[in-house]
Amino acid sequence: MILSEEIKKSLLAAVWFMFLTFPIMVIRVNTVQNIVEWRWKNMLLVGIAGFFGSFLGRSFFRQKEKGEKKADPNTISVAALVQKITGNQRLSRLALAVIAGFVISFPFAFSLYQINIMISALIYVMLGLGLNIVVGLAGLLDLGYVAFYAVGAYAYALLNHHFGIGFWTALPIGAVIGAFFGILLGYPVLRLRGDYLAIVTMGFGEIIRLILENWNAFSRGPSGIAHIPRPALFGWEMSLEMSTKYIYFLMIGMVLFTIFVVNRLQHSRIGRAWIALREDEIACQAMGIDKAKTKLTAFALGATWAGMGGVIFAAKTTFINPASFTIWESVIILCIVVLGGMGSIVGVVSGALVLILLPEYLRAFSEYRMLVFGVILVVMMIFRPGGIIPDVRRTYQFRKEEH
Amino acid sequence: MSWDYFIELFLGGLTRGSIYALIALGYTMVYGIIELINFAHGEIYMIGAFTALIIASVLSLFGMHQLVVLVLAVVLAVVYACAYGFTVEKIAYKPLRKAPRLSVLISAIGMSLFLQNYVLLAQTSDFLPFPKLIPDFEFWEPYSHIISSQELTIIATTVVVMILLTFLIKFTTIGKAMRATAQDKIMAALVGIDVNHIISITFIVGSATAAIGGVLIASHIGQINFFIGFIAGIKAFVAAVLGGIGSIPGAVLGSLVLGWTESFFTGYISSDYEDVFAFLFLVFILIFRPAGILGRSQTQKV
Amino acid sequence: MEPILAVKNLSMNFGGLRALDRLDLDVNQGEIVALIGPNGAGKTTFFNCITGIYTPTEGDILITPPRNSVQRINGLKPNTITELGMARTFQNIRLFPKMTVLENVMIGRHCRLSAGILGAVFQGKKVRKEEERAVTDSYAVLEKIGLAQFVNDLAMNLPYGAQRRLEIARALATEPFLLLLDEPAAGMNPQETQELNELIVRIRDTEKISILLIEHDMKLVMSLSDRIFVMDYGKKIAQGAPREIKSNPVVIKAYLGEEFHA
Numbered sequence: 001m002i003l004s005e006e007i008k009k010s011l012l013a014a015v016w017f018m019f020l021t022f023p024i025m026v027i028r029v030n031t032v033q034n035i036v037e038w039r040w041k042n043m044l045l046v047g048i049a050g051f052f053g054s055f056l057g058r059s060f061f062r063q064k065e066k067g068e069k070k071a072d073p074n075t076i077s078v079a080a081l082v083q084k085i086t087g088n089q090r091l092s093r094l095a096l097a098v099i100a101g102f103v104i105s106f107p108f109a110f111s112l113y114q115i116n117i118m119i120s121a122l123i124y125v126m127l128g129l130g131l132n133i134v135v136g137l138a139g140l141l142d143l144g145y146v147a148f149y150a151v152g153a154y155a156y157a158l159l160n161h162h163f164g165i166g167f168w169t170a171l172p173i174g175a176v177i178g179a180f181f182g183i184l185l186g187y188p189v190l191r192l193r194g195d196y197l198a199i200v201t202m203g204f205g206e207i208i209r210l211i212l213e214n215w216n217a218f219s220r221g222p223s224g225i226a227h228i229p230r231p232a233l234f235g236w237e238m239s240l241e242m243s244t245k246y247i248y249f250l251m252i253g254m255v256l257f258t259i260f261v262v263n264r265l266q267h268s269r270i271g272r273a274w275i276a277l278r279e280d281e282i283a284c285q286a287m288g289i290d291k292a293k294t295k296l297t298a299f300a301l302g303a304t305w306a307g308m309g310g311v312i313f314a315a316k317t318t319f320i321n322p323a324s325f326t327i328w329e330s331v332i333i334l335c336i337v338v339l340g341g342m343g344s345i346v347g348v349v350s351g352a353l354v355l356i357l358l359p360e361y362l363r364a365f366s367e368y369r370m371l372v373f374g375v376i377l378v379v380m381m382i383f384r385p386g387g388i389i390p391d392v393r394r395t396y397q398f399r400k401e402e403h
Numbered sequence: 404m405s406w407d408y409f410i411e412l413f414l415g416g417l418t419r420g421s422i423y424a425l426i427a428l429g430y431t432m433v434y435g436i437i438e439l440i441n442f443a444h445g446e447i448y449m450i451g452a453f454t455a456l457i458i459a460s461v462l463s464l465f466g467m468h469q470l471v472v473l474v475l476a477v478v479l480a481v482v483y484a485c486a487y488g489f490t491v492e493k494i495a496y497k498p499l500r501k502a503p504r505l506s507v508l509i510s511a512i513g514m515s516l517f518l519q520n521y522v523l524l525a526q527t528s529d530f531l532p533f534p535k536l537i538p539d540f541e542f543w544e545p546y547s548h549i550i551s552s553q554e555l556t557i558i559a560t561t562v563v564v565m566i567l568l569t570f571l572i573k574f575t576t577i578g579k580a581m582r583a584t585a586q587d588k589i590m591a592a593l594v595g596i597d598v599n600h601i602i603s604i605t606f607i608v609g610s611a612t613a614a615i616g617g618v619l620i621a622s623h624i625g626q627i628n629f630f631i632g633f634i635a636g637i638k639a640f641v642a643a644v645l646g647g648i649g650s651i652p653g654a655v656l657g658s659l660v661l662g663w664t665e666s667f668f669t670g671y672i673s674s675d676y677e678d679v680f681a682f683l684f685l686v687f688i689l690i691f692r693p694a695g696i697l698g699r700s701q702t703q704k705v
Numbered sequence: 706m707e708p709i710l711a712v713k714n715l716s717m718n719f720g721g722l723r724a725l726d727r728l729d730l731d732v733n734q735g736e737i738v739a740l741i742g743p744n745g746a747g748k749t750t751f752f753n754c755i756t757g758i759y760t761p762t763e764g765d766i767l768i769t770p771p772r773n774s775v776q777r778i779n780g781l782k783p784n785t786i787t788e789l790g791m792a793r794t795f796q797n798i799r800l801f802p803k804m805t806v807l808e809n810v811m812i813g814r815h816c817r818l819s820a821g822i823l824g825a826v827f828q829g830k831k832v833r834k835e836e837e838r839a840v841t842d843s844y845a846v847l848e849k850i851g852l853a854q855f856v857n858d859l860a861m862n863l864p865y866g867a868q869r870r871l872e873i874a875r876a877l878a879t880e881p882f883l884l885l886l887d888e889p890a891a892g893m894n895p896q897e898t899q900e901l902n903e904l905i906v907r908i909r910d911t912e913k914i915s916i917l918l919i920e921h922d923m924k925l926v927m928s929l930s931d932r933i934f935v936m937d938y939g940k941k942i943a944q945g946a947p948r949e950i951k952s953n954p955v956v957i958k959a960y961l962g963e964e965f966h967a
């Protein structure tokens with residue numbers, strides 16, 4: 001009886017979705033030739049998808065509601081597995097060795113094209129980890145993260161163009177300028193509530209992009225800046241292949257560095273303050289934590305990584321223009337953090353690799369990339385707000401015998 | 404710098420502001436009731452415009468009378484926008500009623516991304532020419548150099564919608580229930596108001612006004628694509644915040660102020676930075692007067 | 706000697722509502738002072754004003770930290786006031802639910818530690834020492850409050866009474882000279898209340914911390930307090946020793962309709 005009831009509901013949902021999507025999915029008007037294309041097949045597809053979607057969606061939702069009453073959400077399989085591996089010394093050593101082997105042999109085993117894709121993925125890993133500080137740890141929804149990325153990229157491109165400054169000098173400069181912009185944005189928005197913050201940061205991201213697009217004298221407008229040099233290695237002339245491999249290892253180094261720093265920050269006095277701030281701002285202040293300072297450090301540190309990511313991006317592509325820094329870039333990075341698991345380093349790394357590599361390899365699928373990202377954001381929030389690998393925080397454990 | 408130019412900019416700003424107001428209402432009403440920035444609202448407006456475009460094109464090809472086309476296109480656009488608004492709420496927001504606000508907001512962003520790309524994939528990424536649905540009124544001919552029939556229609560429609568909405572909220576049972584829900588959901592539920600029902604109605608009403616705005620502006624500008632909801636949505640949101648989010652007269656006032664400022668700014672200073680200007684405006688309001696023009700600043704209860 | 710907290714003429718308006726109306730109150734070193742009054746009298750608002758969460762409309766809040774001179778703290782940020790040595794608990798418990806009991810107390814230590822970003826990244830000897838100290842100090846506080854057995858549990862999994870005591874522990878960790886408790890006994894059973902009573906006296910006697918508490922449990926108030934302030938509708942209606950308050954007709958009238966057994 002329950003099943004038939006469910007089927008009836010799902011059928012209703014299917015009919016509703018067929019109605020809902022009718023004008024947009026079925027009819028297509030060619031306004032030039034004045035013909036109407038009727039795509040009835042789409043209606044059938046929507047019907048089928050609607051039926052199963054609604055059926056599965058509701059059963060997942062019931063399970064989730066049931067599950068919430070019993071187990072706590074941290075005992076989910078993937079998380080448990082990760083914990084098991086990191087908990088067991090031998091297993092974790094083995095896993096690390098396998099990963100290290102793969103990472104080192106990758107550029108020698110795969111084509112230049114693949115290496116380039118991997119480099120972008122690694123840049124996103126770095127951006128994801130940076131944004132994770134702001135969103136995942138401090139709980140501040142920043143939708144303008146791409147602005148700092150753009151600032152870093154343009155900083156290198158322009159400094160190089162005007163003053164001939166090289167990559168290695170530009171990298172720390174990008175970090176500092178990123179942090180500076182982070183504070184510049186962070187300061188005025190400190191008092192804002194979470195949702196206003198999201199909108200203002202988004203506005204800030206768009207302002208930066210629009211300025212880059214319109215201020216021709218400064219940034220050469222939409223046509224962008226070309227001939228940005230790749231990173232140098234003690235003045236050696238490198239072939240394209242060599243220099244791509246070089247950037248690859250450079251990125252691996254950067255990612256490791258980022259993980260190291262984020263991990264340490266997370267388990268420090270400041271990291272604790274971020275998490276407390278995320279949980280309860282007022283209690284946090286009443287316990288003596290400076291809200292403004294703590295939020296600003298999160299903004300500044302997040303932006304630092306975006307700034308460095310920008311410098312590397314510019315060096316990798318040798319050409320940048322404002323089109324690379326739209327709001328959607330921010331949303332993709334947010335998606336990485338949300339899918340992976342807010343606050344969780346392993347989660348964010350896997351999130352970035354999945355979200356950036358999958359569409360690249362499933363070419364046929366890549367048109368649907370943004371559509372799927374949208375679905376991911378909604379579905380994750382409803383069914384798994386913790387992400388695929390929820391943050392299993394290493395809490396401070398007190399052991400008596402130590403003291 | 405003539406007087407005529409000033410009048411032109413003034414009326415242009417009024418038209419802009421009217422459109423913003425029609426969209427801003429949806430933001431403000433939803434925010435008033437569930438304290439959510441409905442990121443997908445701009446997309447509802449875009450879908451309203453698309454539906455009108457599709458219906459109107461099909462009906463025109465069948466050779467229907469222009470007035471019939473106009474009425475059907477507007478009615479269906481409103482019906483569909485309402486259906487989308489209702490569905491979006493049921494799928495993306497209702498399951499998250501008890502979740503942290505950050506989660507709902509992220510879900511809303513996801514919905515917005517989804518709807519944009521849904522239209523992009525099912526229709527096209529190009530700009531489509533939008534049929535001129537609003538006719539040039541003959542009786543208005545002598546004054547049309549001051550303000551066109553299109554603009555007049557936009558302003559008049561906005562006024563009518565505002566009056567209807569005010570009536571709905573002030574004097575009907577549903578309106579009372581909405582106000583009660585906005586003040587205190589738990590108390591409203593205790594006195595027998597079906598809160599979920601009221602939230603749905605709020606989304607539907609907001610979507611309807613957004614769709615009307617969508618059809619009007621599309622017909623005025625003459626082209627649409629899947630992305631129009633984003634920028635219009637942002638600006639309407641700026642307007643809603645400017646007026647004091649949650650307040651309906653505030654949304655109208657904020658929209659007009661934004662419309663005029665934009666119009667004069669682009670008319671007298673520069674049109675390159677038109678959109679930058681709206682964002683800067685938003686940042687400044689939120690920093691210096693986060694409660695908006697009509698909103699009262701409140702101390703969070705501890 | 707100067708009172709360690711002296712509030713003069715304090716008023717707070719919310720729009721048209723006057724939640725505090727020219728209130729005077731003072732606490733001396735080593736005292737346990739109670740602030741009582743019917744529901745909605747403005748007691749919590751008073752706490753919020755003197756801890757910097759609200760900015761009062763008018764009046765002066767003066768504190769005299771030990772070995773320090775008098776200081777006006779109107780309009781200072783809550784964290785600065787905590788740093789100066791006034792720490793509080795909340796009526797509606799505001800712990801960090803997803804952090805452990807130990808971490809909750811460590812957040813209280815925050816303002817007495819100094820490691821910055823660079824310290825956190827490099828984790829030099831000084832920083833590691835400091836973190837170790839933070840853990841041991843926090844554990845010591847938990848032992849004092851009798852929560853040591855919960856040290857590694859998540860705060861949200863604690864029983865209600867223990868959560869209230871954890872709030873006190875967290876506030877103590879900030880090393881205050883004056884502890885502000887907002888209805889610490891709310892929701893506690895008689896035995897827990899009795900333990901709380903002893904705990905508060907112990908904090909005063911051994912830690913040399915003065916206490917200002919809001920409480921509805923009159924038995925607790927009468928047995929603990931050195932002095933009592935009574936307020937109603939934002940105004941102070943009486944002050945004095947427990948004996949005087951018990952027999953004060955104005956107070957009894959204000960409480961009429963409410964339970965007032967002592």
Ligand SMILES: Nc1ncnc2c1ncn2[C@@H]1O[C@H](COP(=O)(O)OP(=O)(O)OP(=O)(O)O)[C@@H](O)[C@H]1O
Nearest residue numbers: 702703704719724743744745746747748749750751
């Ligand atoms: N942020 C605020 N905005 C508006 N009114 C407020 C605010 N905070 C408190 N009030 C009002 O101030 C009055 C005093 O409230 P308060 O919480 O201080 O009372 P209380 O004495 O602590 O009561 P209780 O014993 O119930 O805790 C109440 O009428 C309350 O509604």
Ligand SMILES: [Mg+2]
Nearest residue numbers: 748749750796
């Ligand atoms: Mg109170």
